[in-house]
Amino acid sequence: MKAHVEERGDGVTVYRNDPARPPIAVEEPQTLTPRAKVIFALIALVGAIAWAMIAIVRGEDVNAVWFVAAAVCTYVIAFRFYARLIEYRVLQPRDTRMTPAEEFENGKDFMPTDRRILVGHHFAAIAGAGPLVGPVLAAQMGYLPGTMWIIIGVVFAGAVQDYMVMHMSIRRRGRSLGQMARDELGAVGGWAAIVGVLTIMIIIIAVLGIVVIGALAESPWGVFSVGLTIPIALFMGVYLRYLRPGAVNEISIIGVVLLILAILAGGWVHNSPTLAETFTLDKVTLAWLLIIYGFAAAVLPVWLLLAPRDYLSTFMKVGTIVLLALGILISMPTVQMPALTQFGRDGTGPAFAGSLFPFLFITIACGALSGFHALISSGTTPKLIEKESQARMIGYGSMLTESFVAIMALVAAVSIDQHIYFAMNAPAALTGGTPEAAAEYVNGLGLMGPGGAALQNIDPALLQQAAVDVGEKSIISRTGGAPTLAFGMSEVMSFLGGSGMKAFWYHFAVMFEALFILTTVDAGTRVARFMFSDAIGNIPGLGRFKDPSWRVGAWICSLIVVAGWGSILLMGVKDPLGGIYTLFPLFGIANQLLAAIALTVVTAILVKQGKLKWAWIPGIPLAWDLIVTLSASYQKIFSDVPAIGYFANHDKFVAARDAGKILAPAKSIEDMEKVIRNTMIQGWLSIIYAVLVIVVVVAALVVMVKAARAGGLPTSEAEDVPSKIFAPRGFRATPAEQAVLDEWAQAGLDPTPVGRPH
Amino acid sequence: MGSGRPRSNPGRATPLTDATITSRVRAAARTLRWYVRGVTGADAYERYCEHLTRTHPDEPLPAERDFWREKYADQERNPKTRCC
Numbered sequence: 001m002k003a004h005v006e007e008r009g010d011g012v013t014v015y016r017n018d019p020a021r022p023p024i025a026v027e028e029p030q031t032l033t034p035r036a037k038v039i040f041a042l043i044a045l046v047g048a049i050a051w052a053m054i055a056i057v058r059g060e061d062v063n064a065v066w067f068v069a070a071a072v073c074t075y076v077i078a079f080r081f082y083a084r085l086i087e088y089r090v091l092q093p094r095d096t097r098m099t100p101a102e103e104f105e106n107g108k109d110f111m112p113t114d115r116r117i118l119v120g121h122h123f124a125a126i127a128g129a130g131p132l133v134g135p136v137l138a139a140q141m142g143y144l145p146g147t148m149w150i151i152i153g154v155v156f157a158g159a160v161q162d163y164m165v166m167h168m169s170i171r172r173r174g175r176s177l178g179q180m181a182r183d184e185l186g187a188v189g190g191w192a193a194i195v196g197v198l199t200i201m202i203i204i205i206a207v208l209g210i211v212v213i214g215a216l217a218e219s220p221w222g223v224f225s226v227g228l229t230i231p232i233a234l235f236m237g238v239y240l241r242y243l244r245p246g247a248v249n250e251i252s253i254i255g256v257v258l259l260i261l262a263i264l265a266g267g268w269v270h271n272s273p274t275l276a277e278t279f280t281l282d283k284v285t286l287a288w289l290l291i292i293y294g295f296a297a298a299v300l301p302v303w304l305l306l307a308p309r310d311y312l313s314t315f316m317k318v319g320t321i322v323l324l325a326l327g328i329l330i331s332m333p334t335v336q337m338p339a340l341t342q343f344g345r346d347g348t349g350p351a352f353a354g355s356l357f358p359f360l361f362i363t364i365a366c367g368a369l370s371g372f373h374a375l376i377s378s379g380t381t382p383k384l385i386e387k388e389s390q391a392r393m394i395g396y397g398s399m400l401t402e403s404f405v406a407i408m409a410l411v412a413a414v415s416i417d418q419h420i421y422f423a424m425n426a427p428a429a430l431t432g433g434t435p436e437a438a439a440e441y442v443n444g445l446g447l448m449g450p451g452g453a454a455l456q457n458i459d460p461a462l463l464q465q466a467a468v469d470v471g472e473k474s475i476i477s478r479t480g481g482a483p484t485l486a487f488g489m490s491e492v493m494s495f496l497g498g499s500g501m502k503a504f505w506y507h508f509a510v511m512f513e514a515l516f517i518l519t520t521v522d523a524g525t526r527v528a529r530f531m532f533s534d535a536i537g538n539i540p541g542l543g544r545f546k547d548p549s550w551r552v553g554a555w556i557c558s559l560i561v562v563a564g565w566g567s568i569l570l571m572g573v574k575d576p577l578g579g580i581y582t583l584f585p586l587f588g589i590a591n592q593l594l595a596a597i598a599l600t601v602v603t604a605i606l607v608k609q610g611k612l613k614w615a616w617i618p619g620i621p622l623a624w625d626l627i628v629t630l631s632a633s634y635q636k637i638f639s640d641v642p643a644i645g646y647f648a649n650h651d652k653f654v655a656a657r658d659a660g661k662i663l664a665p666a667k668s669i670e671d672m673e674k675v676i677r678n679t680m681i682q683g684w685l686s687i688i689y690a691v692l693v694i695v696v697v698v699a700a701l702v703v704m705v706k707a708a709r710a711g712g713l714p715t716s717e718a719e720d721v722p723s724k725i726f727a728p729r730g731f732r733a734t735p736a737e738q739a740v741l742d743e744w745a746q747a748g749l750d751p752t753p754v755g756r757p758h
Numbered sequence: 759m760g761s762g763r764p765r766s767n768p769g770r771a772t773p774l775t776d777a778t779i780t781s782r783v784r785a786a787a788r789t790l791r792w793y794v795r796g797v798t799g800a801d802a803y804e805r806y807c808e809h810l811t812r813t814h815p816d817e818p819l820p821a822e823r824d825f826w827r828e829k830y831a832d833q834e835r836n837p838k839t840r841c842c
Contacts, residue, residue: 113796310840
């Protein structure tokens, strides 16, 4: 069916699918007005000055506001120019087509949704604990490498992936990434992608579990207040089911108030000797509690625990991000970390092992490029979007916001005292665990200020006082990133309530990270169980597993999934080197490999569509991502350096055990056995991930070569169904779009069934 | 009750009397409510009813309680992932 085209002067074209009704699409010229040119030139100039201040001028006092300016200006320019290039030249959205939301509208999961609401919805779905943790760990290498990767990475890799996957899923009736991989790359590539997603989910849950345990171990305040989130969520669930169904925001506000009370109550627990004793739990106990909780949460009904906690975490997420942004802008902290530390040069940092390349780029995954987003961008959001052209604002735009969250986390981490940062992030095997030993350790690091001057040695009392200020017994070796971020946030937020409020803000930050992570543990276990039961349902005789309402099957599969991540979690918390140090790289590799799968699918589709000359747009981030992840995997598998290579470490400990020796950090022969077993498992996980991705990429290359030779191949793109609705593409309607909206109003019609923008 | 964004006044310059300030504050509050309810999904029932009356006017509307039960049951059958 051919659309009716009408030229409106000034290069504006409007389209109608039904000549009797108002237009359903507007196309405008890409040229900028003189005023817009001046504005963008000014933004570019401010951005350039900010970049110069942080990258070249540096000096003794670098203010954190420059980071915010460099990030925001770069985002604006990238969104206006690079994202638009992708839109006009590569993806070429057609608003005359129906989106899945319009075509299959059922009032539930398929439903056209106002673009401004959808942007919030999509952002809430992609933002989690990842962008807050990775940058904090990467800060050990200095502020500059992390900042550059977060900002440049999002512009050329992360946002491109999210945007392109979203567009392609819209064109394929909202299919998921796994389904698209199967359709476009054939059975082998599709199968490898699904196994990849499943195993990656397991490792991600385990590592997030280690992060939350790192924040709660030996912290009665944290354990008590985070523990209270469970009864609060249960209460909310019962309220929504039996008392006032649908009163989501009402109960969420009640829930948030209860959460704040729980944080305050945690302070009393902390100060009461008997209660503090009861709620002081070690890592292994917490790991078992988390495993039991994860299983219970995954088999309990959604309405009772998952749904209410999800509402809470959405509120807390948005609230915390806004508070953090305000805090940074108001308190304008000065950066304490140099642009590049000695650990950035030699790769011997204590927070995670390995050199800047490739390990910085896998440590900061979310925030720059996160494969997990491809799972949200395909499937969920495409079923809600009104117009194809809105994917730029929703896909590319939301990812820019997530990158901004990562920048704020980095700023919070680099603006705390370096001694405190390293005392918190080095494993106990290095710091010794006591203030005296830790002070000796950090004083021996030879730390330097941003201007290159050696830092003065600290007194152990400083570390003890810092712990007292935030209501903790100790801040030494609180690895995992979450406690450091919480500490940074307590300093940034001290403009509100002064230093007396530090402990509150610290536990506020711990609480919201724990909420995020508990939701991911629960939801991730459910998704993994679903995928697992679907997969084993294909085995003859086990077909019943495919039925999701079969409770016994759901229990068995949940148990298997929980056993999977639970064993890695226990392995991590018992690891003498600290789980974060050894396992965080696997988490990053897993997430980045998922991104590689997503970018591969996207590139293959472009080549099949005969857009070979634009394949570089997803192709360059794909190549970069493959270089980073495969060389990191290679080092993790083949490096001779025990600190980096899993198998090298394995061999070292096996040789020592056989010689009857005990190597530090192990303290006993059991510790030795643990290290030997853990390194073997970690090494094999690295191999599995690398092989899966190579299979996907080879399958895609075969398809691409075939397609390039034939000058294009058919893809699984759905047929063009003419749209009947209209909505602007950006936040604000342009004058030409407003004119069309006015036509709808004059005709007495709603341009779209939901959301009446004015 | 419709689920669309509340209509605001056209941007005409009106003198700032107490009445116009109150009405503007009300309009802003309505917009905020519309937005928050949209993002958290609290408006799901209204939107479903609106959808049903528009596309299948003969079908009876579900009770709000039953709608939410069904919605969570759906979530149970089709789990959605959260990001890390």
